Amino acid sequence: VASGRIDRGIVRVNDEVEIVGIKGDIQKAVVTGVEMFRKQLDEGLAGDNVGVLLRGVQR
Structure with missing residues (x-):
């Protein structure tokens, strides 16, 4: 998760x-x-503070 x-x-x-x-x-x-305040979203907009779950990135 990247935030x-x-x-x-x-x-x-x-x-x-x-x-x-x-x-x-x-x-x-x-x-x-895409997550914001522990809720799953379909999208995040400019200015939103979100957590983004990513595939293809290693820690």
Whole structure:
């Protein structure tokens, strides 16, 4: 789970996202879930503080 604020746009389940700032490179992952205040959402909007479940990223 990655947590933080969505800077811009919309994040939806099954979207492919790029994670910037990990080990100096860009990693790609697929969103498998979006959570806010312990509730599952279909999408997160810009400005939302969310937890994003990701597939394709190792710890």
